Amino acid sequence: MPSSDDSKNSKQPLRKGGETNDLEGMGMDELLDMYDRKMSNFAEGDIIRGKVLKVSGAEVVVDIGYKSEGVLPTHEVTGYDGQVTVKPGDELDVFIERLENNSGYILLSREKAERMLVWDRIEAAFKADEAISGRVVERVKGGLAVDVGGVKAFLPGSLIDTKPVKNLDSLRGHEYKFKIVSFDKKRNNIVLSRRAIVEVEQAAAKADTFSRLQEGQHAHGAVKNITDYGVFVDLGGVDGLLHITDVSWGRVNHPSEYFNVGDEIEVVVLKFDPSAERVSLGYKQKTQDPWTDVVQRYPLGSKVHGRVVSLTDYGAFVELEEGVEGLIHVSEMSWTKKVRNPSKLLTMGAEVDAVVTDVNVQNRRISLSLKALEQNPWDTIAERYPIGAVISGKVRNLTDFGAFVEVEDGIDGLIHISDMTWNRRLKHPSEVLKKGDPVQARVISVDAENQRLSLSIKEFLPNEWDNFAKTHNVGDEVIGTVAKITDFGLFIRVAEGVEGLAHVSEVSRDPKAKLDQSYHPGSPVRAKLIKIDWTDKKLGLSTRDVEPLTKEEMAHYAEVARVAEESHVHEPETHSESETETPTPETTPQG
Secondary structure (H helix, E strand, O other), rough: OOOOOHHHHHHOOOOOOHHHHOOOOOOOOHHHHHHHHHHHHHHHOOOEEEEEEEEOOOOOEEEEEOOOOOOEEHHHHHOOOOOOOOOOOOOOEEEEEEEOOOOOEEEEEEHHHHHHHHHHHHHHHHHHHHEEEEEEEEEEOOOOEEEEOOOOEEEHHHHOOOOOOOOOOHHOOOEEEEEEEEEOOOOOEEEEEEEEHHHHHHHHHHHHHHHHHOOOEEEEEEEEEOOOEEEEEEOOEEEEEEEEOOOOOOOOOOOOOOOOOOEEEEEEEEEEEEEOOEEEEEEEHOOOOOOOHHHHHHOOOOEEEEEEEEEOOEEEEEEEOOOOOEEEEEHHHHOOOOOOOOOHOOOOEEEEEEEEEEOOOOOOOEEEEHHHOOHHHHHHHHHHHOOOOOOEEEEEOOOOOEOOOOOOEEEEEEEEEHHHOOOOOOOHHOOOOOOOOOOEEEEEEEEEOOOOEEEEEEHHHHOOHHHHHHOOOOEEEEEEEEEEEEEOEEEEEEEEEEEEEEEHOOOOOOOOOOOOHHOOOOOEEEEEEEEEEEEOOOEEEEEEEEEEOOHHHHHHHHHHHHHHHHHHOOOOOOHHHHHOOOOOOOOOOOO
């Protein structure tokens, strides 16, 4: 097949001028011979360059330098808009289908010429390992169909890009450059690769980017991917990691709060390793660290305003500005309340005022206080509740050692178990008070420094000991029950809430036997009053020189003791320190 260049040189129509002068000296035989040689160079299937003579209806007349003029269908030179794209005088390549038809014209084809020329260019590019341009036209099985100058080529899905393309239809209609990886003209088979082009471009961009990168410089890039731990930024063939801790000086829950995929952003190169192709980026480093002068901006004792950004068991974090947070510890939330759950006082996003109580730049900590905004009510507690004052309140809580009474909002007073009765020993405060009971009490102690207010209710209750002492005299015999047995004597309950001690020296017994072998808790016993101590509220008893109980008395008082025991299920098993002191024989009341 003659080349298109040969066609241009050997098959152009004869030109007038200089060529005509050359022919003037030739004879007729020479002219006929030259003409025959020229006509013999034309053959069906050749591609030759011709000139448009005229456009007439459905045909375009073209002069290709042959003895007859050629014609080609007008639709082959008609654009998408229906307009003919050539005019007389235009030159174009045409394909000779037939040298002469019945009308004496040469049948030509513009489309076949272009198709054959495209194949030639594709083959040349394949042999030279050069890139060609093409336009993606449709999605086909296994990849995409690409139009390369009118010739359809196949682009496998694995060769589209260096990374998987999720939406192949998004490439339709776009024009790209490709490398030819397979070429078979006979089978009309062309296989392309766009990935080969992308790899070369990326390698070149990566080398260029690494040659320009410097630690500390500002760079521009596009957000390529967002993860829980950071953002990958394309700097131009090189991906850098912007870690979540370098996004903002403040709290960042997720990088997506700041960026979207595709965003063009400015970053700072913190560190890069060309050999490992790793680049660490920063975003917050574009601005000054707010902790640099935080001491000057948030002096101790200053009032600040912020937003609650986190709640924990131990307090609330308040954002004062981006990158600067302060902690309100639970101990700094109220003067009077023990806050165990900060969420009951504060909510996420709430705007709050607080007072700066400490600034630790090294550890990047600011301590805040809510209660410092108000006066400590304990500072004036002694003025509002002086010793001896009578208060009214409600039992808020019971413990093993007493009852807490709410005196006012946030102020509780403690009624110790020893201040609930005069002489009756309680095992638990619930024997006297219940949660929610209204009570009247007297202030007996105020400790503002330790935030303690002590109360007593026994002043408003009858004094069992006094009542007993007023109606009995030394020498009187009484019948009681053994409350407790100790090494130094017997505690005998002689009345409700009244007990006396019969020292071991005043107990009638077998000298060889121990007390717990002769007496048992709850056993009735007759005793004589040998001492009444009004100062210490103590009774001295003796079981010597008294008549033993009769069987009837034993039965009667045993039943009384049983009923009393059932009604005092919370009776304490121990006695007060003053009662359990071991009396010496010298101090034991004698008869």
